[in-house]
Amino acid sequence: xxxxxxxxxxxxxxxxxxxxxxxxxxxxxxxxxxxxxxxxxxxxxxxxxxxxxxxxxxxxxxxxxxxxxxxxxxxxxxxxxxxxxxxxxxxxxxxxxxxxxxxxxxxxxxxxxxxxxxxxxxxxxxxxxxxxxxxxxxxxxxxxxxxxxxxxxxxxxxxxxxxxxxxxxxxxxxx
Numbered sequence: 001x002x003x004x005x006x007x008x009x010x011x012x013x014x015x016x017x018x019x020x021x022x023x024x025x026x027x028x029x030x031x032x033x034x035x036x037x038x039x040x041x042x043x044x045x046x047x048x049x050x051x052x053x054x055x056x057x058x059x060x061x062x063x064x065x066x067x068x069x070x071x072x073x074x075x076x077x078x079x080x081x082x083x084x085x086x087x088x089x090x091x092x093x094x095x096x097x098x099x100x101x102x103x104x105x106x107x108x109x110x111x112x113x114x115x116x117x118x119x120x121x122x123x124x125x126x127x128x129x130x131x132x133x134x135x136x137x138x139x140x141x142x143x144x145x146x147x148x149x150x151x152x153x154x155x156x157x158x159x160x161x162x163x164x165x166x167x168x169x170x171x172x173x174x175x
Contacts, residue, residue, distance in 0.1 A: 015050075019072055022053055023062045032061055032073040039092075042079055048090040049074065058082055102128055102141035105148065110159020110169065126151045 039046050052058035053074070061073045083091065100108075106117030118141050121128035127147040133140050143151070152160075162169040 016068055019050065019053055019060065019069070020062075022056070023060050023072065027061060027064075029075055031076040033076060034063075034070055035072055035074060036070075038074055038076060038079050042076070042083060043092040044079065044083055044086065045090045045092060048086055049079070052082055057085075099129075099131075099142045099144050100148075101133075102143055105143050105151075110157045110162075120151075120155075121147075126155065 033041070035046060035049050038044070039049060049058065053060045053072075058074055058078055061075070063071045063073050102118045102121045103114035106114035109117070111117055117126075120126045121141040121143070126143075127150050128141045128143050129147070130139055131142050132138070158169045158172045162172045165172065
């Protein structure tokens with residue numbers, strides 16, 4: 001099998017040097033992440049992010065613990081503003097509805113064991129959809145926005161009650 005080498009080392013080094021020369025001096029905010037993470041999270045093509053940094057439309061910040069391409073951080077809020085000005089062809093197709101795995105949702109709502117949320121969905125007590133994970137190829141339960149709303153209509157957790165009341169969850173359980 002022939003492996004196509006898409007980059008010449010000199011080209012890759014030149015691109016890295018161009019991007020790192022555009023880094024701002026100050027540290028990135030808490031919302032900043034790597035280009036690859038922003039690409040995945042917001043659905044914008046990597047080439048568009050790189051072009052925006054080169055043009056000066058997008059500020060890039062250094063990360064002290066890493067070197068090279070992964071040391072380049074961009075602010076998520078800046079990218080969201082940039083996306084509004086980009087043509088649709090530079091956006092990666094994303095589903096319109098947000099989908100989250102049942103176990104991740106279980107962590108977000110404060111369940112001690114996220115598998116309990118998976119069990120609620122698997123036994124039919126809460127709505128959800130069984131999908132195949134694109135990375136691990138394993139079956140898993142996922143929840144869309146409608147499923148999450150249906151869960152909140154029927155169930156609550158001490159963590160959710162504590163957030164709503166503005167107190168610690170132990171205060172809720174002691175009352």
